[in-house]
Amino acid sequence: MSDTISDTCPPTFGFRVEAESEAVSEARRKIVALVRGWDVPVSDNTLDDLELLSTELITNAVRHTDSSCAVAVRWTGERVRVEVTDVSPARPYRRHSSPEAEGGRGLLLVESLATAWGSAPDPAGKVVWFELGPSDGTPPPWSTPGKWTITTDSGSATSGYLPAWAEDDPTEVNVPLDQLPERLAGINHRNFFEGPMMPINAPDVWDGVEEDAVFEGSIDCNPYDPDPGLRVPVVNLQVCVGRWILGLDPHGLAEVTAKLRAHADFLEAKIRPALIAAREDWAAHHTD
Structure with a gap:
């Protein structure tokens, strides 16, 4: 370095x-x-x-x-x-x-x-x-938009586009030449976004209930990934702790959004009234 x-x-x-x-x-x-x-x-x-x-x-x-x-x-x-x-x-x-x-x-x-x-x-x-x-x-700011450059100890340089939204700059100097492929493979342009906080149970991770975010994630781009689909920006969406939907393109993200919106409408229009009715029925017929 x-x-x-x-x-x-x-x-x-x-x-x-x-x-x-x-x-x-x-x-x-x-x-x-x-x-x-x-x-x-x-x-x-x-x-x-x-x-x-x-x-x-x-x-x-x-x-x-x-x-x-x-x-x-x-x-x-x-x-x-x-x-x-x-x-x-x-x-x-x-x-x-x-x-x-x-x-x-x-x-x-x-x-x-x-x-x-x-x-x-x-x-x-x-x-x-x-x-x-x-x-x-x-x-x-976490990065300088425009360009990243990795320079090896032999003096050779590899550069690429650094988007303004990226939260990290992979620029590095004096990288051992034999480590250059590993450095390039690890380049990840990323921008995190938050999700709503919900009470989460995860018995295999912690005891009790903890407030944690759901449907948070990041926009990611891995320009040297073996999968060409990940060399362009995609969304990686964490449904809840440790559960991800990976590699969403704009069409895939729209599908997830539509399903979530439809499910929210279903919960509000069908499940919430059913829950209210079930609680009222329970209160009327159940004795401690």
Whole structure:
């Protein structure tokens, strides 16, 4: 990776962390060393927070999945951004009754120290991210529209179109030449959208009922995917936690929308009156 900031190639780096205790400490040291090496304008206190929050997110990812996770570290031009992707679809949330659980003490630290943070569904599981840096009340843009470029350590460069809606810039420098195919295969232009919050039961994931989003997802484009249909923007729609409808083109999305609208009308016109009648009948005939 480059050791200094470039106006055309903002620093970014990604790596995998294995599900081993020593791997977490190695990962946090790597993250801090990367940011120091980029010579970005962040204070020593910010680097301390970076180490602490990186440790929390990575530890949660490997502890609660018993699997490796993927880490991405970026300089947005204003902030340091760390993203951790793991295989569990369960989004982090604060559990007041269990401070040692995921989303307990760790989430409190993230909320108190990070300039911004969040999580999003991913076909592989979920992404949890945080940013450290100045805050003006609005987050900085995640990408520079127009063009991405991956430059290898041999000096060759591969470029492509970076759409304005993409939330990430795959630009990278000094990539080992033998790793270029892997980097290209991993390019994903993505824009998340939210869904309504609903009370969700997931006995195989957590106990009790949790508020979670339904029918949220993302617009995705994977320009080097083996499937030509995924090389153009599609919608990946998460019906509920861990359940996806993938690869929707405009016609497919219209079909899903029509079915949801028809089902909403059915629930309102047929099921709601039937429920009211059933409750009234039950109250009239049932005795405790």
